[in-house]
Amino acid sequence: MRTLRWAALALGAWVGSLTALPAEREDILIADFEGRDYGAWKATGEAFGPGPARGTLPNQMPVSGYEGKGLVNSYYRGDDTTGTLTSPPFTIERKYINFLIGGGKYPGKACINLLVEGKIARTATGPNDRPGGTERLEWHSWDVADLQGKSAVVEIVDQQKGGWGHINIDHIVMSDRKKSLEPARRDIVVENRYLHFPVNHNASMRTVRLLADGGLVREFEIELAEGNVDLWAFTDVSAFRGRRLAIETQLPAGSRALEAVCQSDAIKDADNLYREKHRPQFHFTPMRGWTNDPNGLVYYQGEYHLFFQHNPFGTKWGNMTWGHAVSPDLVHWTELGDAIHPDRLGTIFSGSAVVDRHNTAGFQTGDEKPIVCIFTSAGGTSAWSKDQPFTQSLAYSNDRGRSWTVYSGNPVLKHIVGSNRDPKVIWHEPTRRWIMALYLDKNDFGLFASPNLKEWTQLQTITMPDCAECPDFFPMPVDGDAKNVRWVFTAANGRYFVGDFDGKKFVPHSGPHEANWGGWYYAVQTYSDIPESDGRRIQIAWMNGGSYPGMPFNQQMNFPCEMTLRSLPEGLRICRNPVREIESLRVKTHSWGETVLKQGENPVASVKAELLDIEAEIEPGQAAELGFEIRGQRMVYSAKDRTLSFLGKSAPLAPIDGRLRLRILVDRTSVEVFANDGRVPMSFCWLPEPEDRRLGLFATGGAVKVVSLRVHELKSAWQH
Numbered sequence: 259m260r261t262l263r264w265a266a267l268a269l270g271a272w273v274g275s276l277t278a279l280p281a282e283r284e285d286i287l288i289a290d291f292e293g294r295d296y297g298a299w300k301a302t303g304e305a306f307g308p309g310p311a312r313g314t315l316p317n318q319m320p321v322s323g324y325e326g327k328g329l330v331n332s333y334y335r336g337d338d339t340t341g342t343l344t345s346p347p348f349t350i351e352r353k354y355i356n357f358l359i360g361g362g363k364y365p366g367k368a369c370i371n372l373l374v375e376g377k378i379a380r381t382a383t384g385p386n387d388r389p390g391g392t393e394r395l396e397w398h399s400w401d402v403a404d405l406q407g408k409s410a411v412v413e414i415v416d417q418q419k420g421g422w423g424h425i426n427i428d429h430i431v432m433s434d435r436k437k438s439l440e441p442a443r444r445d446i447v448v449e450n451r452y453l454h455f456p457v458n459h460n461a462s463m464r465t466v467r468l469l470a471d472g473g474l475v476r477e478f479e480i481e482l483a484e485g486n487v488d489l490w491a492f493t494d495v496s497a498f499r500g501r502r503l504a505i506e507t508q509l510p511a512g513s514r515a516l517e518a519v520c521q522s523d524a525i526k527d528a529d530n531l532y533r534e535k536h537r538p539q540f541h542f543t544p545m546r547g548w549t550n551d552p553n554g555l556v557y558y559q560g561e562y563h564l565f566f567q568h569n570p571f572g573t574k575w576g577n578m579t580w581g582h583a584v585s586p587d588l589v590h591w592t593e594l595g596d597a598i599h600p601d602r603l604g605t606i607f608s609g610s611a612v613v614d615r616h617n618t619a620g621f622q623t624g625d626e627k628p629i630v631c632i633f634t635s636a637g638g639t640s641a642w643s644k645d646q647p648f649t650q651s652l653a654y655s656n657d658r659g660r661s662w663t664v665y666s667g668n669p670v671l672k673h674i675v676g677s678n679r680d681p682k683v684i685w686h687e688p689t690r691r692w693i694m695a696l697y698l699d700k701n702d703f704g705l706f707a708s709p710n711l712k713e714w715t716q717l718q719t720i721t722m723p724d725c726a727e728c729p730d731f732f733p734m735p736v737d738g739d740a741k742n743v744r745w746v747f748t749a750a751n752g753r754y755f756v757g758d759f760d761g762k763k764f765v766p767h768s769g770p771h772e773a774n775w776g777g778w779y780y781a782v783q784t785y786s787d788i789p790e791s792d793g794r795r796i797q798i799a800w801m802n803g804g805s806y807p808g809m810p811f812n813q814q815m816n817f818p819c820e821m822t823l824r825s826l827p828e829g830l831r832i833c834r835n836p837v838r839e840i841e842s843l844r845v846k847t848h849s850w851g852e853t854v855l856k857q858g859e860n861p862v863a864s865v866k867a868e869l870l871d872i873e874a875e876i877e878p879g880q881a882a883e884l885g886f887e888i889r890g891q892r893m894v895y896s897a898k899d900r901t902l903s904f905l906g907k908s909a910p911l912a913p914i915d916g917r918l919r920l921r922i923l924v925d926r927t928s929v930e931v932f933a934n935d936g937r938v939p940m941s942f943c944w945l946p947e948p949e950d951r952r953l954g955l956f957a958t959g960g961a962v963k964v965v966s967l968r969v970h971e972l973k974s975a976w977q978h
Contacts, residue, residue, distance in 0.1 A: 303341020609633030775909030882959025
């Protein structure tokens with residue numbers, strides 16, 4: 259009984275001690291921005307508008323993560339407005355100041371500051387300083403325990419113009435509890451090929467790091483889903499099979515996002531791949547994620563290799579990695595998985611690939627000739643590569659591109675100027691050395707030479723007005739005459755010089771010439787190592803700017819084209835036409851012989867196919883206009899203006915011997931036009947109504963003679 263009485267007294271004393279502890283102090287709201295105006299806060303400039311924004315502003319990416327209905331959003335009238343927003347003075351009375359923040363990452367220019375005695379005591383920025391990113395606000399905390407009792411003001415600053423030149427702030431609160439992100443980690447043993455990450459397009463961007471044996475092996479940014487999953491991103495981790503892999507990031511307290519990460523030997527949710535509503539059916543797209551520039555176009559042992567700028571972890575630009583696909587015919591593609599991953603030197607920007615047939619780099623280990631990729635290590639585009647410059651690097655394969663080794667001696671060409679990037683390398687047989695074309699800065703490009711792909715000497719600088727990025731450099735026979743060769747130098751937009759090259763200096767004789775009169779045509783590249791028995795110059799471009807709502811991928815390539823250099827009345831010009839291999843997709847052909855088309859008639863009305871290859875030869879005669887109506891959109895030739903117009907773009911087009919020749923490829927999300935045997939190419943991305951498969955041929959103001967017309971219905975290139 260005595261023991262129980264002592265325990266009761268002890269319990270009473272313990273409970274008494276609890277009641278004696280100070281109660282947790284309530285939060286103190288500084289501002290929630292729910293009013294129509296800023297109240298006692300003082301605004302300067304235009305950036306913050308007349309009052310708190312009600313979410314997303316015009317032309318802004320969707321804003322999320324704020325509380326209530328209002329927030330500070332300095333995107334008012336776009337990213338070029340500036341200003342400040344300053345609170346009235348208040349006394350710091352808690353250990354932390356918590357707030358929601360998003361927008362640009364520009365210290366001192368797009369930021370929130372805590373001013374004490376007129377000086378900046380604390381500061382913070384949003385997470386974004388390059389294309390892509392997210393407008394989602396996240397909690398941030400300032401530890402102000404040492405400033406309690408002092409008078410302070412909050413200053414929100416937007417003095418930054420251009421991309422991400424704005425700041426988003428909401429719900430500023432003093433508290434004794436911290437609300438910022440906390441380190442999160444999960445350890446797994448790799449047992450399967452793929453590691454799957456859940457993605458939600460409205461989630462906050464997280465930096466995820468994968469570590470093997472304590473060393474960093476992958477780093478990427480991802481909209482890691484906390485709940486609903488929009489797509490499953492995957493990365494191949496088979497190289498770490500049997501080893502322990504740590505997944506590290508920062509997450510809000512209590513988050514379970516890492517628990518959803520899983521392994522398998524198959525692509526997750528793959529049943530509907532290539533059947534999606536807006537999936538192109540004969541233009542290349544990756545299974546998942548964002549793509550842009552075609553890279554490393556090379557032919558070896560019966561396979562066309564297509565590398566491409568790839569974000570495996572989302573449908574926005576970022577995490578630049580070299581994706582990889584192969585095809586036996588430029589039509590049917592098999593994605594092999596990502597070949598080259600970001601590392602300490604940077605994310606992997608654009609470049610080229612060659613077959614090192616003479617083993618000049620010394621990489622060959624077996625019977626196969628090494629394929630060598632030359633790419634830009636984009637330093638400073640990731641946390642891992644912070645403070646690194648843009649340099650040029652190598653990776654190689656001795657097994658026909660199935661596995662890749664990053665050269666331990668990278669970079670092979672150090673930083674020269676600006677964001678120098680996008681090396682295109684070719685073998686120059688007369689001098690038996692490699693030649694590199696490299697974008698330098700502004701409108702300048704450089705030519706370099708190397709005996710072994712590892713040591714480079716600059717030969718010259720080439721300036722191309724109104725051109726930048728992604729150079730290409732190659733010889734072309736004039737009118738198919740192998741004894742009459744000119745050299746062509748192209749920039750990302752396809753514009754090109756025609757000239758001569760003696761192995762030391764390129765001398766342009768004409769240009770730069772226009773290469774495409776539509777939009778949606780960028781980062782052009784041609785194949786290296788095409789066999790002499792074939793001899794074609796084959797080009798692929800990124801159809802930049804297309805829209806693919808709700809899809810697990812974003813962006814597409816154009817259909818591969820054969821380029822020829824022809825003598826035309828205006829001089830030597832490149833003509834571009836679809837490669838002949840597209841004929842393998844034809845399943846039904848509708849043909850019309852010579853006929854007169856009168857106003858109001860439509861001989862192709864019965865054709866209702868989704869995928870088309872149209873070939874037409876027409877004499878305009880006395881008609882004012884003629885053209886095709888394709889799925890509700892009119893492609894119009896004006897006889898008076900001698901122009902072909904479609905989707906807001908126009909191109910000069912004169913009849914040849916009184917006739918127009920049109921070749922038109924129609925896919926789910928694109929239309930490509932090749933007029934007058936490829937003299938006038940036009941590229942377009944679009945989103946027609948899926949159910950609208952109308953096709954029309956029309957003439958107005960007079961009759962036209964249809965000399966010949968063939969409409970080929972195509973099947974999908976994907977294996978359904």
